[in-house]
Amino acid sequence: GEFNTMGISGLFSFDSMPDEKNSSVYACYLNQDGLSLPNRDYYFDDSFKEIRAQYINHIKNMFILYGFDDKTSENMGNTVLKIETSLALKSRSPVELRDPDKNYNRFQFNDIEKEFPGLRHREYFSKIGLTGLDYIIIGQPEFFRDLDSIIQQYTLDDWKIYMKWNVLNSAAPFLFGDVEMEHFDFFQRKLLGQQLPAKRWKKAVSIIDSFMGEALGKIYVEKQFGEDSKRRMDDMIEDLKEVFIERINNLSWMGRETKEKALEKFSKFRAKVGYPSKYIDYSSIKISQDRLFENIINCNKFELERETKRIGKPVDKELWEMTPPTVNAYFSPTDNEIVFPAGILQPPFFDPEMDDAVNYGATGATIAHEISHGFDDEGRKYDLNGNLNDWWTPEDDKAFTEKAQSVVDLYNSIEALPGIHVNGALTLGENIADIGGVSIAFEALERRLKKNPELRKVIDGYTPEQRFFMGWAQSWRTNVKDEALKWQILNDVHSPEKIRAEIPAYVNPNFQHTFTGLSNNNLKYREIIIW
Template identity: 40%
Template sequence: MSLRTIVPVALTAAITLALSVHGPQAEAASTTKAPAASAPALDVAKLDAPKVAFNLADLDPAVAACDDLNGFVNAKWLKANPVPSDRTSWGSFEVLAERSLVIQHALVEQAAAANAPAGSIEGKIADIWRTGMDEAAINQAGLAPLQPQLKAIDGLRDGKAVAAWLRDRYAQGQGFLFSFGANADYKDSSQVIAYAGQGGLGLPEKGYYFDESQAKIRDAYVQYIARVLVLGGAKPAQAATQAKAVMAFETRLANASLSRIELRDPSKRYNPVSAAQANAITPHFDWNAFFDTLQVPAEDKFSLAQPGYFAELDKMLADTPAATWQAYLRFHTIDEAAPYLAQSFEQAHFDFYNKTLRGQQEMLPRWKRSLEAVNDAMGEGLGQLYVQAAFPPESKVEMQQLVHNLSIALKARLEKLDWMSAETKQRALEKWASFTPKIGYPDKWRDWSGLRTSDAGFLANMEAAQAFNYRYRLDKIGKPVDRTEWGMTPQTVNAYYNATKNEIVFPAAILQPPFFDPKADPALNYGGIGAVIGHEMMHGYDDSGSQFDAKGNFDSWWTDSDRKLFTERTDQLVAQFDGYEAVPGVHVKGKLTLGENIGDLGGLTVAYDALQMALKQDPAAKGKIDGYTQDQRFFMNWATVWRRNFTDGELRVRLNTDPHAPANFRAIAAPSNMPAYAQAFQCKAGDRMVRGKDRVAIW
């Protein structure tokens, strides 16, 4: 169930869709066989890890299921579980993520205590962990670890020097002015090419620079920029002037950027050009020199998406004073490094991005922040230890059967569509036949032998990992796509669909209640992980994924009339979510969340079909449990998955940036469109959970 895009939206190849909005981005698996890590013995059952699952005691009899499924299933739990002070949201995903963190914490502590060999995975994880936990050493170092970069910025005198500095920093994996990375060619998904896309903004989305409703956030951001510049050595008055210049600089970039909604269109993320053609757009930024510095073979073809952004950026290299460039680069260099610097820098970063912007009242404890760093640096390496300690092999076997069952149900539904022509339906079934499921963890692990870590310092280790991981990704350019790679770590509570590989992926950490429980009755598993499986499959047929064919190529496989009929149906779903008011005066953006909403509706429908197939094969499972039918328990567990509280700030940010609707609407939206829900709870026309003439049916 795609809940978040695991590749930053600024990256033009961002077509991987994930189930939840949070979770660390993982490094992909390598094409070389790595030795298995040897995890210390760990009794997961004895760890004090939180759990969440469907529970009869959570049901609120004061709320009618025909009026509000979310309230009926989750109201009591939500009231009893407010957002913790060190969080911005709290619900099923966060509880499972917390459980995963407890396991990871035990693993890194054991690795640190074991004095593992320096070149081993455990040894490198231990280096990052120990230096991250050494707060005294980090504070004593102050800004010193970053001074060489800042000194270089102070020496920049013109746009030509800025361009050269950018080339050098990108070669170290430290680029924030635009995204640059590797991904499958949209038109030939078997080959990897380079993608460049818009970036450079410190606020979440371009609308923050212009919308009247964000004026206070803009003011706070300018104050934050000044605060960072003062910490970097500027006088307060000088910093205040520079902060205004940086804000004007970013506002100009934002004006040339596309919105999150516009970036949902794959054609806005793919613009293949040669280096010569790109140089014509950016005469002050030489792409041949950039590729030479990064040592990537991209001169003949790479994607320069959002060319208008790069044209404006090029103008800024020519007409923006060097002093403004220096202020902008100093600010972002310090800001990017702040989580790994002394307490004053980390606190400033937290105060704006977490507290002011999202409403988080307290920092996470040091161990969780350090564990986030380990995941950022060596996520899949830690994943090897996690799988050995916490993932039972039988879970993978049972998941394979569930995926098979959902696949059969999806095929049957595609074959029965009455609005799609035979021609398009044949192509849809070809795509169905080429789905690749991945469950639990990669079949081969990434090789970490080239990464050098030490006890030299936290920032030094993180920069080493950043450069190593970026080099790893850049080395894919010009080579065949490795379809064995993963885009999430096993310890991530999430799932995703990748359009260019036409694959659905389910990491180990999500395979636990309320999503999956080998001991649970069919309804709970089909309403949980079954709906997740269906959701990810349906991403292949949402408004964006449906533009990629069975081989993962960006290619229209629809007749014009079928695409028109599809759009008429999806427009109804846009209207449904546009009607949901998340906070007073602020509605969900139906176009921004369309792909996820299609995934929810189609995925839950297919999961329901699969449940009925399973119950026919095992009639003994049809009886009531605790007074509820299998159909009722199916929908109630779906709602359990989507129990979630938000801070007001977090919710407002997500409404502007997140392609997923708030959880309370996800709990009710798809069921309200399904006649099976009304039948399960004996709802009547006019009940809030029964949509009438405006009922949406797509897949």
Template identity: 40%
Template sequence: MKFTHSILLAVGGMLSFTACKTEKDETTRTVFFDKSGMDTTIVPGNDFFSYANGNWVKNTKIPDDQTGWGSFYELSEENHKKTKSILEAAATSGAAKGSTEQKVGDFYASGMDTVTIEKRGYDPLKAELAKIAGLKDYKEALHYMADDEINRGGVLFGMGVGPDDRQSTINRLSFIQSGLSLPEKDYYFKTDAETVKVRTAFLKYITQLFTLTGVDSTTARKKAEGILAFETTLAKSHKAPAELRDPIKNYHKLSVPELTKLTPNIDWKSFLETLTAKTDTVLVGQPEYYQALSAVLPTTSIDVIKDKAAFGYIDFNASLLSKPFAQARFDFYNKTLYGQPVQSERWKRIAQNTDTYLGELLGQLWVKKYFTPEAKERMLTLVTNLQKAYRNRIEKLDWMSPETKKIALQKLDGVTNKIGYPDKWKDYSEVDIKRDDYFGNVQSARKHATKENFAKINKTVDRSEWQMTPPEVNAYANPSFNEIVFPAGILQFPFFDKDADDAINYGSIGMVIGHEMTHLFDDQGRQYDVQGNLRDWWQKSDADKFTTKADQVVNQYNSYTVLDNLKLNGRLTLGENLADLGGLAIAFDAFRLTDQSKSDTKIDGFTPNQRFFLGFAQVWRIKIRDETQRAYVQIDPHSPAKYRVNGPLTNFVPFYQAFNVKPGEKMYKPEVDQTRVW
């Protein structure tokens, strides 16, 4: 499977993002760093994150409908408001059937029509639940999952279509480990109080969903226990999140006969035919899972398999149904797992779902109103300067041979930069949107996405496609495309403002750009060549040196703790930490190409170099709930905000110089001990 790296993990749609101006406030921003949020009682060299953001952290209350607050969250809120204004206008426009405005407007209106949704209860699920109830054995169950036009593979098969890692011009059908409802395998086995609490809540949630569909509480509880036991068996075969980061070990191209021999109790020929997947070759990321599934299916009661399928179907759709279903789902996934006290307002959730299911339709309206050509031009200049800085760094590396440098530079020169929005928009003509059928609208969009995806199998890859929508506050690197992508949603303050001084822009969006560029050369990305193929293009001695340096980064982040005693996983977060370290260095080098960098003029009392680092720290002005942090340590490849600031800075001499960091201060490391990769 592909490894696409984003600047931030968005969990369950809980994060969305921002702007420096609203429609009601068209005043021009003149201040680009918030001095009031600093805690100047802290020595910068002891804890720069708290020096730059300490008072803000102390005085900020996380809103009840959020898992955290800060830069990404605030921008998300502003972008939601912008999206709302577009959707409300579209919903009252009387636009012609089939038009962009009609589809996004009626989708939003249908989601806001709670009277109709409440009246229908779980009626939209009844026909499908009856099908599941009629299944006679596991083979029928597998046929049912393959035949599902909306959720191909159902609850047991994780599937996707994308570039073959070793032949990036061709799309392949890929299978990854699946079958679990909890975030990752350790949730099924750990015995600490917090994990036991999650499993107890999970049983309660399953029981609640079944009782809401008319099952008596005793039977519902037995179903829940059977599902948890079944998932626990499957979890034993799962790889941990850190193990999924190795693209070589998670790549297996298999013919259908080879896969069938490996998993003899799954009739793959029939399964693929039912999927309408015309292929004799597939990629399997984690064959161990499918071997375990093949072994357990014949010995598992068909009632348990049906219960698993039924629960998965109800869970998959619960947020689209009446309030008891939506509330039950929120209480488990958002409140228990991530500590969010209350649901966000309905309009926010429906606006987010409009973006999820009709993203590039909404995106067309969004960028027309909120993304200027001037902003795109300034971004292109920033990206160009960052590439120049990265090229210079590669050329001067003292640990890499000329042979490997030559290919690395070819790869860097071949990077595609996507800014703002796609050049070619997706076609949603087959999606049927009705003003009075929210559930049906979502299913139509899902069905269309599935059909669109499966039509790509064994076809030439379209490299113009985007994996994020324009309103998203995020960015990503895709090694299979050798590209970096920046949606319009993130190209706003505090990440970017066309009127800000270079120090702020290079410290914020410049670092984000450098971060994504570095992902193409991190421990995973470096294994892909300029065409996006998984291929070893490194001299062995250079690869060994890179690994030694990467291990130093692993050890550094392994030493950090959160919530008093919870250790970070330096191996899980390695790619993001390398990208943060490289992104900061590249952005600073690019900043040094600007006129401001060459001056001594202070703004807000700070030198240009100091403002660069303060702008960088301001981007990571984030505070999150303990429950969210606990979950992220297990599943999120990104380090907590504090260490995304302090971690890279401990290895960066220009920071030491800007803030006079001295021996004895907590962030100080002798230069010989500082880790430098790119």
């Protein structure tokens, strides 16, 4: 518990988020944790045998740098791997962790001791300064039930080694050069294929963005963000909303009762663009110019206190989950909203100097992607108020599941690396959103061109429709090492960027006609577009 206040991980993680069955208040969440390798498969799969050997050697090197002798450090590495393997054995897989229903398990506070004797929850919550809890939401109850036997499986000295490792591992990126490079060598070079560390200024910006991101964001917005970009985004969002409403009304596979509830949910949807209406106040954090890791601890203590204090209180709808400079966007199911930070409103995602066709292909499709998340295999389980609530008829639920399975099958068939296929189940939500996003944005562009025929121009030899698909593809340009690609396929809910650029265009019935003049009559792929 004391380590958690400093941002140092342990056997499980704490979070405060909107209660997914009462989204108007913040609730306490506990989830499985305790692994330093990316997920449970790395501890058992034969293809990671070499990674496990390198991991033990990395732990050994870290303890040698800390001051232990060679043999003791090697034994410590073996101990850490044994404990983490025991935790991994009881952990859910990345695919299982995508199910919001199975991850919502509410327990009354007074029942926790009986349900999970190994948790010692009263001591834990006392350490993190959290009192007066009525209930806790536990993501993976079977993991917490097994903690007691795992704790008894190892000696107190073993657990001290494990916790020492967690402290060293958390601190390593912020310590002196030898430790920082040892950490980089394993977690970035061996796991992800990155050959050189980021430049010092990039690391500095990244650290500030991670720990005091809204302070950095305020400066970024003042210097880099134009209100003209925000106005064009707002116009695009309205165009896309109009198409999405019509799509819901015209769905052949969804019944009227579910359609009415879907439209009611969408009527409550909102979009945030650029930056929050108010910024987090970091002024109480003590920052010293010569104590980097102490600054990190102070920031983590501030954040944990901010989160513990809000549990049981009304949700602040103006808070953001991303910082303004972030090059990304998200959909929040409990808030029923999409958020586009200022950082993503720059080329190649958005360019105020470009015509609508390019921006509808890149940013417009991304906006529609985020809108679609409210109705993907996870988002569809939340109602208009952001609560986990089954609002679908059994018939429509069955029809959606069948169509979603065709998306799973398509992406499962794609070989991203020799012998390694995309995990269609893990990436399902993002793939549905990609395919739907491109389809909705293309129709929104066509409507805009019809209303404003003067915008239909051939530029650099390309029609608006061609520029649309090129805009989408350009937004996913990337260079990626094979190691990082393998990591992504096993851990990330997003398909690799190259596949994201290609497949949503390929299955779109307008794509072939746009570039060849021929119709794409492949009904199988047309049916994959769910929304």
